[in-house]
Amino acid sequence: MSTVSKKICLIGDFSVGKTSLIRRFVEGVFSEKYLTTIGTKISRKVVNLKPSSKEIDLIIWDIEGRTKFKSIVPNYIKGATGAIIVGDLSRQETLDHLPAHIELFFQTNPKGVAIVALNKSDIIEKHKLTKLLELNNFGSNSQIIKTIVTSAKNNTNVDRAFTELAENMVDS
Amino acid sequence: MPDSIDKLIDLLLDVETPVNPTNSEPASSPKEQQSLLTKPEKKPAFLAQKIPSTVESKDSVIEISHETAADNNNTEPNSTEPSLAESETNLAAIETPQPIEVVEESVAKVAEVVLDDRIQAISSAISSLKEQNIQETNNNGFSTDFVNPGIDDWILEKEARLNELADSLNNLIPLMMELLSVKVNDSQELILQTMIPLMDRAIQERSSQDLDKMSLAIARILPDAIAQEIKIEPKSMGKAIAPELALSIEEQIRLDQDAVSLALGSEMGKAIKAQIELEKDAMVDALYPVIGNTISKYLAEEIGRINQKVENSLSREGISRKIRAKMRGISEAELILQESIVCKVQAIFLIQKDSGLIICEVQPDKEHPLESDLVAGMLTAIRSFANDCIISGSELSEIDYGNFEILLEAAGYCYIAVVISGQPKPEFRDRIRETLSKLVMQYGDKIENYQGDTSTIPPSVKLVLKDLANIETDETSEANQKKSAPILLWLILIILASILLPWGIFKYHAVKSQRITEKVAVQLDNNPQLSVYRLQSQVDRKNITITGKVSSSHLRNLAQEIVSEIAQEEKLNLDNQIIAVDVPADPTFTTQEVTRVSQLLNQLTGVGIVSDYQDYRVTITGFILDTVSTETVTSYISNIPGVKQVVFNVKQELPTVDTRIYFDSQESEIKNSTEAGKIDFIKRFLEEYPTLNLRVIPHSDSKGSKSFNQKLTLERAKTVYQTAISQGVDPNRLEIVSEELFPPDVTPDQPLWLSRHVRFEPFIPEKTLP
Numbered sequence: 001m002s003t004v005s006k007k008i009c010l011i012g013d014f015s016v017g018k019t020s021l022i023r024r025f026v027e028g029v030f031s032e033k034y035l036t037t038i039g040t041k042i043s044r045k046v047v048n049l050k051p052s053s054k055e056i057d058l059i060i061w062d063i064e065g066r067t068k069f070k071s072i073v074p075n076y077i078k079g080a081t082g083a084i085i086v087g088d089l090s091r092q093e094t095l096d097h098l099p100a101h102i103e104l105f106f107q108t109n110p111k112g113v114a115i116v117a118l119n120k121s122d123i124i125e126k127h128k129l130t131k132l133l134e135l136n137n138f139g140s141n142s143q144i145i146k147t148i149v150t151s152a153k154n155n156t157n158v159d160r161a162f163t164e165l166a167e168n169m170v171d172s
Numbered sequence: 173m174p175d176s177i178d179k180l181i182d183l184l185l186d187v188e189t190p191v192n193p194t195n196s197e198p199a200s201s202p203k204e205q206q207s208l209l210t211k212p213e214k215k216p217a218f219l220a221q222k223i224p225s226t227v228e229s230k231d232s233v234i235e236i237s238h239e240t241a242a243d244n245n246n247t248e249p250n251s252t253e254p255s256l257a258e259s260e261t262n263l264a265a266i267e268t269p270q271p272i273e274v275v276e277e278s279v280a281k282v283a284e285v286v287l288d289d290r291i292q293a294i295s296s297a298i299s300s301l302k303e304q305n306i307q308e309t310n311n312n313g314f315s316t317d318f319v320n321p322g323i324d325d326w327i328l329e330k331e332a333r334l335n336e337l338a339d340s341l342n343n344l345i346p347l348m349m350e351l352l353s354v355k356v357n358d359s360q361e362l363i364l365q366t367m368i369p370l371m372d373r374a375i376q377e378r379s380s381q382d383l384d385k386m387s388l389a390i391a392r393i394l395p396d397a398i399a400q401e402i403k404i405e406p407k408s409m410g411k412a413i414a415p416e417l418a419l420s421i422e423e424q425i426r427l428d429q430d431a432v433s434l435a436l437g438s439e440m441g442k443a444i445k446a447q448i449e450l451e452k453d454a455m456v457d458a459l460y461p462v463i464g465n466t467i468s469k470y471l472a473e474e475i476g477r478i479n480q481k482v483e484n485s486l487s488r489e490g491i492s493r494k495i496r497a498k499m500r501g502i503s504e505a506e507l508i509l510q511e512s513i514v515c516k517v518q519a520i521f522l523i524q525k526d527s528g529l530i531i532c533e534v535q536p537d538k539e540h541p542l543e544s545d546l547v548a549g550m551l552t553a554i555r556s557f558a559n560d561c562i563i564s565g566s567e568l569s570e571i572d573y574g575n576f577e578i579l580l581e582a583a584g585y586c587y588i589a590v591v592i593s594g595q596p597k598p599e600f601r602d603r604i605r606e607t608l609s610k611l612v613m614q615y616g617d618k619i620e621n622y623q624g625d626t627s628t629i630p631p632s633v634k635l636v637l638k639d640l641a642n643i644e645t646d647e648t649s650e651a652n653q654k655k656s657a658p659i660l661l662w663l664i665l666i667i668l669a670s671i672l673l674p675w676g677i678f679k680y681h682a683v684k685s686q687r688i689t690e691k692v693a694v695q696l697d698n699n700p701q702l703s704v705y706r707l708q709s710q711v712d713r714k715n716i717t718i719t720g721k722v723s724s725s726h727l728r729n730l731a732q733e734i735v736s737e738i739a740q741e742e743k744l745n746l747d748n749q750i751i752a753v754d755v756p757a758d759p760t761f762t763t764q765e766v767t768r769v770s771q772l773l774n775q776l777t778g779v780g781i782v783s784d785y786q787d788y789r790v791t792i793t794g795f796i797l798d799t800v801s802t803e804t805v806t807s808y809i810s811n812i813p814g815v816k817q818v819v820f821n822v823k824q825e826l827p828t829v830d831t832r833i834y835f836d837s838q839e840s841e842i843k844n845s846t847e848a849g850k851i852d853f854i855k856r857f858l859e860e861y862p863t864l865n866l867r868v869i870p871h872s873d874s875k876g877s878k879s880f881n882q883k884l885t886l887e888r889a890k891t892v893y894q895t896a897i898s899q900g901v902d903p904n905r906l907e908i909v910s911e912e913l914f915p916p917d918v919t920p921d922q923p924l925w926l927s928r929h930v931r932f933e934p935f936i937p938e939k940t941l942p
Contacts, residue, residue: 075556
């Protein structure tokens with residue numbers, strides 16, 4: 001069984017927790033320290049897909065977050081099969097920017113698939129979560145596999161987000 | 173409450189009276205103090221009077237009056253009236269002993285309570301009392317009505333006095349301060365002694381009361397204090413801090429790691445420098461295990477390579493390096509070093525341009541493989557970044573880091589990244605380009621549609637990349653060896669040829685000239701005239717050179733004739749360098765020569781000569797039977813050095829000998845003395861013609877048988893021969909020849925006796941050289 005390599009990107013505004021999600025997924029750790037990613041950081045993890053026992057080598061591109069002054073370098077997204085588009089549940093504007101990120105990704109990679117991760121669920125009260133999830137649902141787009149609430153700190157749904165994305169990438 | 177006030181007021185009032193005058197006078201301006209000095213006659217008396225009273229009443233006040241006196245004492249030397257001042261001093265001297273003790277005591281007390289606090293406490297007590305009093309009066313308004321106006325008046329009165337008291341106290345404070353300071357100045361020791369036992373307690377107590385304030389108070393002086401202490405006695409300070417230093421640094425590191433590094437960092441360089449200056453060896457020792465190993469390992473490798481280079485210094489590579497070094501204007505050693513840092517391909521990646529996924533990779537170094545996915549991703553990101561943000565549309569072609577270099581070469585959907593250690597040759601980039609174009613041409617679509625599944629890429633791609641990796645590494649060693657082998661062979665061949673060919677030609681010529689020389693020598697030697705001379709011949713490619721000396725130009729020409737024949741055969745030019753020297757010939761030599769030549773000539777048939785050499789003239793006598801021989805003899809003899817004239821006294825015909833010795837019939841003995849006398853004639857003939865010999869020819873008559881006659885004639889010849897020898901004739905000069913039995917000149921009709929004889933016939937003998 002040959003290992004297939006796939007490039008995936010994490011896209012979102014700055015400080016929404018992209019790097020934390022990757023660190024949680026790849027290294028299994030979480031740190032409160034905030035470090036801005038400059039340019040891009042690349043990590044790699046081999047994911048074993050259960051039903052087919054297929055192996056997929058995820059090359060994860062942690063892309064510098066979008067700030068007011070700087071848009072994401074589109075070239076970094078090129079050639080990606082999948083993306084996790086991340087928003088910060090505690091900051092509404094980051095959620096407002098999600099459609100723009102999604103559009104950018106599918107423009108660059110029309111055949112790609114994506115998962116929307118609403119991150120930092122640990123600092124949001126439960127009753128608000130369901131409401132926020134309803135408000136930010138991109139289920140209408142067939143290329144968006146699902147919208148999922150995550151927490152890198154509490155390790156909520158992090159592996160699931162990556163694994164489901166990986167599974168859908170192999171299918172596509 | 174009024175009671176307590178009363179008590180206090182009373183207490184203070186006792187003090188008040190004596191205080192006032194002192195208060196107004198000494199506390200006044202320095203000018204007034206000066207006036208005090210000018211009028212000492214009144215004041216000392218006053219003061220002296222006051223002191224005892226003050227002592228009794230209140231400690232703090234006593235001090236004042238006493239100190240004023242003391243002050244006056246101090247200023248005494250300046251006084252204009254010494255006598256008065258003296259009396260005053262005396263007074264003071266009498267008075268002081270008692271008060272001083274009291275003063276000390278009081279100072280101790282003051283110190284104990286801390287003067288400031290005490291005064292403050294008093295004033296605050298007073299004011300609080302006042303307030304309380306007023307409040308009380310207000311609150312109990314109804315009662316005041318009752319007691320009014322009596323109490324009112326009382327209060328007013330008390331209040332007035334209280335105010336007075338407060339004023340006086342206020343006035344007192346600065347004075348007390350000054351007094352205290354003067355006292356401290358004056359008798360430091362005493363104060364110290366009194367204060368010391370209390371000091372620690374005071375601090376302790378104060379600390380327990382209000383830690384913050386105490387800390388604050390100490391804090392202000394602490395840095396200065398420490399600085400002072402360090403100045404005064406740095407060692408003890410060091411000792412005091414030392415044990416905790418390590419601990420405190422440890423703690424600080426735990427708290428904030430960066431701060432310590434930051435603080436030390438800037439000084440680290442200087443510190444190391446200083447240490448190196450101070451003790452170089454220690455520093456070297458300390459660093460050796462780290463740097464030493466690294467360097468020695470590196471050097472060992474490098475020196476190995478350099479050795480190899482030096483060993484090859486005489487090879488083709490070495491020579492070409494010398495030339496290259498000259499052309500580039502750097503030393504050969506530098507070039508060697510540059511070349512010894514071997515250029516090695518660490519890894520080759522074929523990467524999809526957009527996704528940064530590895531299409532194919534080759535990593536020859538299996539020990540430390542690079543994390544290819546991450547490297548590829550990062551390179552792609554860097555490329556994208558450079559493309560987007562720095563110069564759009566341009567390509568990143570190489571990344572340098574230390575001794576490593578990443579060469580990048582991009583095509584449509586992919587790019588190739590070669591990680592190289594060392595300095596690659598410029599041609600290597602062309603090779604990368606070739607490889608990439610080959611890959612794109614053959615597998616372009618597969619690369620374009622690459623989805624991260626390496627199984628979709630044919631294995632030949634890897635082979636192409638491996639080829640690229642191999643070429644560079646092997647290029648320096650194997651390729652050169654392959655190239656250099658035939659070249660070396662050729663070189664050897666050329667060298668051999670260049671040595672052997674001339675040698676061969678030389679050898680051939682040498683052999684040839686040797687052969688010719690020998691031939692010439694033989695020919696020259698064969699010539700009887702030239703054989704005595706030492707003539708030498710030299711043969712080079714074009715010429716035969718003959719050198720030597722002969723005694724006449726004739727001999728020179730003779731030699732030339734002989735050699736020129738050989739020269740023509742061998743197609744060479746003749747260079748005749750023989751010198752004809754007209755030497756006055758040695759007569760002995762010439763004589764011998766003439767004799768020798770004559771003997772040689774006598775071997776010719778028909779030549780029987782005797783040469784006589786005298787005074788350069790050769791007289792030749794004898795027989796030369798034909799003219800050709802005469803010429804030969806003439807030329808030979810005349811060419812003998814030293815011979816200038818040849819006199820021929822030769823006969824061309826042999827003489828005839830008519831003498832016949834007759835015998836009786838059938839007898840072989842000489843018959844009588846007449847016949848025997850004819851032998852003498854023979855003897856004389858041979859003496860006359862020394863070059864001639866005689867044949868002894870016997871004959872017989874016709875009587876008797878042939879065999880008998882044959883035997884008889886031989887007997888007769890022998891008889892003559894023996895008789896001649898017995899008479900002294902050289903036997904070699906006689907030769908018995910038996911011819912016809914009958915003599916040719918006697919006819920049968922003549923008498924028989926005529927036929928019975930032995931006749932003689934002269935001949936030139938065949939002579940062998942002696």
